[in-house]
Amino acid sequence: FFLMIRRPPSSNLFPYTSLFRSHARGGIECKCRPGFGRSDGSRSCKKSLSYNIEVVTTSESREEITVVRLSPKAVERGLQETLRKNFKDLYHGSEITSIRIGNDTKRDIFYGGEKNLTRNEDVAIEVLVHLASNGNDLDTEEKLQSVLETPIKDTKLPLGADVTVSRVSVADFDECTSNEHNDCADNAFCYNTEGSYTCSCQEGYHDLSG
Numbered sequence: 001f002f003l004m005i006r007r008p009p010s011s012n013l014f015p016y017t018s019l020f021r022s023h024a025r026g027g028i029e030c031k032c033r034p035g036f037g038r039s040d041g042s043r044s045c046k047k048s049l050s051y052n053i054e055v056v057t058t059s060e061s062r063e064e065i066t067v068v069r070l071s072p073k074a075v076e077r078g079l080q081e082t083l084r085k086n087f088k089d090l091y092h093g094s095e096i097t098s099i100r101i102g103n104d105t106k107r108d109i110f111y112g113g114e115k116n117l118t119r120n121e122d123v124a125i126e127v128l129v130h131l132a133s134n135g136n137d138l139d140t141e142e143k144l145q146s147v148l149e150t151p152i153k154d155t156k157l158p159l160g161a162d163v164t165v166s167r168v169s170v171a172d173f174d175e176c177t178s179n180e181h182n183d184c185a186d187n188a189f190c191y192n193t194e195g196s197y198t199c200s201c202q203e204g205y206h207d208l209s210g
Helices: 072-090 141-154
Strands: 018-022 028-032 046-059 065-070 091-102 107-109 113-118 122-132 163-172 188-193 196-201
Touching: 046 091, 046 141, 046 196, 072 091, 072 122, 072 141, 141 163
Parallel strands: none
Antiparallel strands: 018 028, 046 122, 046 163, 065 113, 091 107, 091 122, 188 196
């Protein structure tokens, strides 16, 4: 048995690193394949590295209860602005994947709105960030953390006057946990690598895409 992995036809405008998807209203839009992205103003898809950033807040208030007012879109825009400013052409985009409220023992999903937090509670925001692979020497979690920690802590997130960022941590993102983030075939294994992933055919199958 053989597995044939087909690539979309290559051209200057639509390289094989792109996917084609239909609009709900008709027509076609071009999106980069998983593992690829593009910087602002670019039409070419380039190899991306993906990392997960956790941003944890704290309250500077001395009150027993702190009121948090959270708009996920507003927080996402604030983080995107910081990331875009620090990475410039290396920035391929980012999105919030979850917001949780609680403490290191237990956290509950928070979808936005107004919430009362006690002194031992905080907000943990998970952000998936994509950076260009070419020309990027920030190819480890430690290097990214050293560059991002201070700018993100200085970001004025719209969470309330007394709420600030207390901790920033960077970890590799496992693309193999979701088909949305890898395009390995059904008869192929997905292997997570630092910042990316690779596919390998299962026994009895062969990659004919090359």
